[in-house]
Amino acid sequence: MTNNNSESSPRLVAVSNRTAYGSPRAGGLAVALSDTLAETGGLWIGWSGKIFDVPRRRVLNVDEDGVSFALIDMSKAEYEGFYLGYANSVLWPVMHNRLDLAVFDSDYFAAYKAINRQFADVVAAQTTQDDLIWVQDYHFFLLAKFLKDAGCNRRTGFFLHIPFPAPEVFRSIPDHLTLAAGLCAYEVVGLQSSHDCANFARYIQEEIGAEKLDDERFRIGDHILTLRLCPIGIDAEGFSLSATSQAANDASRKLARFLGERDLVIGVDRMDYSKGLPQRFEGMAVLFDKYPDLHGKISFTQIAPPSRSVVEEYAQLRQQLDELSGRINGDYGDLDWIPIRYLARGYERDELAGLYRLARVGLVTPLQDGMNLVAKEYIAAQDPDDPGVLVLSQFAGAADQMTDALIINPHDRNAVAEAVRTALNMPLAERQRRWRALYDGICRQDINWWREHFLAAFDTAEGQY
Numbered sequence: 016m017t018n019n020n021s022e023s024s025p026r027l028v029a030v031s032n033r034t035a036y037g038s039p040r041a042g043g044l045a046v047a048l049s050d051t052l053a054e055t056g057g058l059w060i061g062w063s064g065k066i067f068d069v070p071r072r073r074v075l076n077v078d079e080d081g082v083s084f085a086l087i088d089m090s091k092a093e094y095e096g097f098y099l100g101y102a103n104s105v106l107w108p109v110m111h112n113r114l115d116l117a118v119f120d121s122d123y124f125a126a127y128k129a130i131n132r133q134f135a136d137v138v139a140a141q142t143t144q145d146d147l148i149w150v151q152d153y154h155f156f157l158l159a160k161f162l163k164d165a166g167c168n169r170r171t172g173f174f175l176h177i178p179f180p181a182p183e184v185f186r187s188i189p190d191h192l193t194l195a196a197g198l199c200a201y202e203v204v205g206l207q208s209s210h211d212c213a214n215f216a217r218y219i220q221e222e223i224g225a226e227k228l229d230d231e232r233f234r235i236g237d238h239i240l241t242l243r244l245c246p247i248g249i250d251a252e253g254f255s256l257s258a259t260s261q262a263a264n265d266a267s268r269k270l271a272r273f274l275g276e277r278d279l280v281i282g283v284d285r286m287d288y289s290k291g292l293p294q295r296f297e298g299m300a301v302l303f304d305k306y307p308d309l310h311g312k313i314s315f316t317q318i319a320p321p322s323r324s325v326v327e328e329y330a331q332l333r334q335q336l337d338e339l340s341g342r343i344n345g346d347y348g349d350l351d352w353i354p355i356r357y358l359a360r361g362y363e364r365d366e367l368a369g370l371y372r373l374a375r376v377g378l379v380t381p382l383q384d385g386m387n388l389v390a391k392e393y394i395a396a397q398d399p400d401d402p403g404v405l406v407l408s409q410f411a412g413a414a415d416q417m418t419d420a421l422i423i424n425p426h427d428r429n430a431v432a433e434a435v436r437t438a439l440n441m442p443l444a445e446r447q448r449r450w451r452a453l454y455d456g457i458c459r460q461d462i463n464w465w466r467e468h469f470l471a472a473f474d475t476a477e478g479q480y
């Protein structure tokens with residue numbers, strides 16, 4: 016394959032578990048990658064989404080919207096060991112500080128290595144030395160190492176969408192040294208927050224003897240690694256426009272009919288134990304308990320479509336939320352008032368934008384989160400003349416940038432309750448001031464900034480390769 020575009024920009028090759036194939040332009044990341052891929056005649060390598068009973072070594076090459084895709088199938092055993100197993104029952108819980116939920120099974124790691132090797136083989140076969148390989152997320156810690164071990168020289172970068180935990184936590188993964196060696200084989204590693212960068216830098220210095228050269232660069236043997244703080248953004252202006260689209264207005268009108276005069280407090284999350292949903296529900300219960308004057312005056316609506324529901328912990332979470340919302344509605348509700356509405360389903364982006372805009376308070380309280388794009392979407396969707404208030408967990412990567420939100424500890428139910436009350440009572444001038452600062456920030460460091468900031472790290476790394 017050749018780069019059919021300008022000589023100055025190398026062809027970009029993205030690698031991720033899921034690609035945008037079949038649902039192009041669905042989200043910010045898909046758009047940001049698709050644009051650059053289309054501009055550079057690029058390639059996107061990922062899982063086809065198909066699972067077969069027996070392994071099939073088939074790679075499907077297809078084009079869509081100016082982007083080429085190389086799609087790889089998985090067998091049922093690979094999907095269970097790699098995706099449900101190592102990625103989502105080891106790495107996801109540990110990286111989110113939930114060691115108690117991790118299942119350390121050596122078969123899972125074997126499957127993880129096998130899939131990383133298989134993807135590396137496809138990268139090697141379908142790219143040239145001039146290409147720039149950008150690997151996304153925790154599914155592929157080992158890909159660059161497998162490429163190198165096979166003698167395949169490529170410029171490789173890796174972006175981690177989820178947090179990098181404290182070294183003490185990361186070390187508890189039995190295979191942590193192999194994973195770290197994998198990460199350190201990339202030339203550029205991008206992380207979401209300053210906290211993640213500090214954790215990663217400390218880990219590689221303490222555990223594998225990395226030598227710090229300057230703020231971003233580390234020497235590991237004869238390899239130089241660039242560690243880039245690169246918080247992901249959204250298409251802020253585009254999302255802002257979505258919030259006044261027809262679909263947004265329709266969704267908002269529908270909900271407004273149910274709300275009547277009540278103020279809306281909204282939560283929108285993939286149903287995941289990292290998102291702090293039970294703690295958030297409990298925080299709202301404290302609010303209703305402490306402030307009877309709010310009874311009948313507000314409605315908390317939580318939208319949380321189930322994800323990964325075949326993993327045991329996710330099924331348990333679903334049950335816990337069903338019980339909690341039932342209990343809180345039973346305790347505080349009345350004939351004409353349901354305190355918590357909990358909708359276990361997804362909505363279209365435009366519809367979500369309309370719902371965010373209607374909400375006086377956006378409640379984003381994860382216990383750990385790489386970034387949290389909902390916080391940014393909520394701000395982008397607001398009416399500048401009458402904006403709502405964002406209540407944000409200190410443990411979301413977004414808290415690094417969004418300091419004009421009401422920042423709280425999500426484990427502290429009282430703090431959640433008090434922040435919601437403060438938000439509901441906040442004078443218009445203060446809401447406008449906070450919103451303006453937040454909106455300017457998400458426009459400045461939007462999804463295109465993120466992509467360019469990451470790729471620019473290769474300029475610094477130039478010559479080391």
Ligand code: ADQ
Pocket residue numbers: 042176177247283284285318319320360361362363364367384385386387388389392
């Ligand atoms: P996620 O854990 O999925 O992403 P998040 O950043 O909040 O978390 O993104 C969720 C996306 O899904 C948002 O765009 C949101 O609009 C959408 N969404 C959520 N609920 C929805 C619903 N009910 N209907 C439709 N859409 C819904 C991972 C990391 C994050 C990191 C992102 C990007 O865990 O920390 O911010 O990647 O790097």
